[in-house]
Amino acid sequence: MSVMEKDTRSVILATGQTIMSRKGFSGVGLTEILAEAGVPKGSFYHYFKSKDAFGQALLDAYFEDYLAGIDAILAKPGLTGAERLMLYFANWCENQGAFDCQGRCLAVKLGAEVSDLSEPMRLALKAGTNGIIARMQAMIEAGAADGSLRTQGSAADMAATLYYQWLGASVMVKILRMHEPFEKAMEATRLSLGL
Structure with missing residues (x-):
């Protein structure tokens, strides 16, 4: 994984943590996380197989x-x-x-x-x-x-x-x-x- 890929993955994870610490896991959609992170929706599946895999990560x-x-x-x-x-x-x-x-x-x-x-x-x-x-x-x-x-x-x-x-x-x-x-x-x- 390149440095840019690691940074994007880290941004998605950090954004998800911030939002989920307020709203929980089920109360947050991927669209909300990606919009807040400024990452295109199609990029999510490059880093995570599913929302479940994202939650584990x-x-x-x-x-x-x-x-x-x-x-x-x-x-x-x-x-x-x-x-x-x-x-x-x-x-x-x-x-x-x-x-x-x-x-x-x-x-x-x-x-x-x-x-x-x-x-x-x-x-x-x-x-x-x-x-x-x-x-x-x-x-x-x-x-x-x-x-x-x-x-x-x-x-x-x-x-x-x-x-x-x-x-x-x-x-x-x-x-x-x-x-x-x-x-x-x-x-x-x-x-x-x-x-």
Whole structure:
């Protein structure tokens, strides 16, 4: 793929992510995405076999960027495991509490919608969220090792439980359009981690 082709593909994906983070997957047609991206309609099928394939590529690109952000937190020098994990959750609150509490997370926005409609998209969501949980597990393990966290049970179980809790809080923030679910999730997180 040439540089120009990569750029066009990236523009289509970025435009799709922006629109779908507001309207969902089913609520957006390809014509709207391509018009906003300034790409001719016939070009879409040069890059993606179908809207489903586009959705999978969109989620893959989204999680690649999202996981890179977590990796940047993991790479920050001089922080304890607890500090890294709390920084991650502070970023979560900031990103998901933005735009009148409508957030930007495609796992929150598309998870329930597409998981029953598209197996490839469900698998992309599963791989991406598993990547998040694995990185949370690494932060919990580091916090247990450096003494900044105290947990009951395995780090893997704690990471999964915390992720599920925060995902639910993100949905409730969207429904209520207030930050209280994040405040409750943060309290429960701090309690669970002995902070």
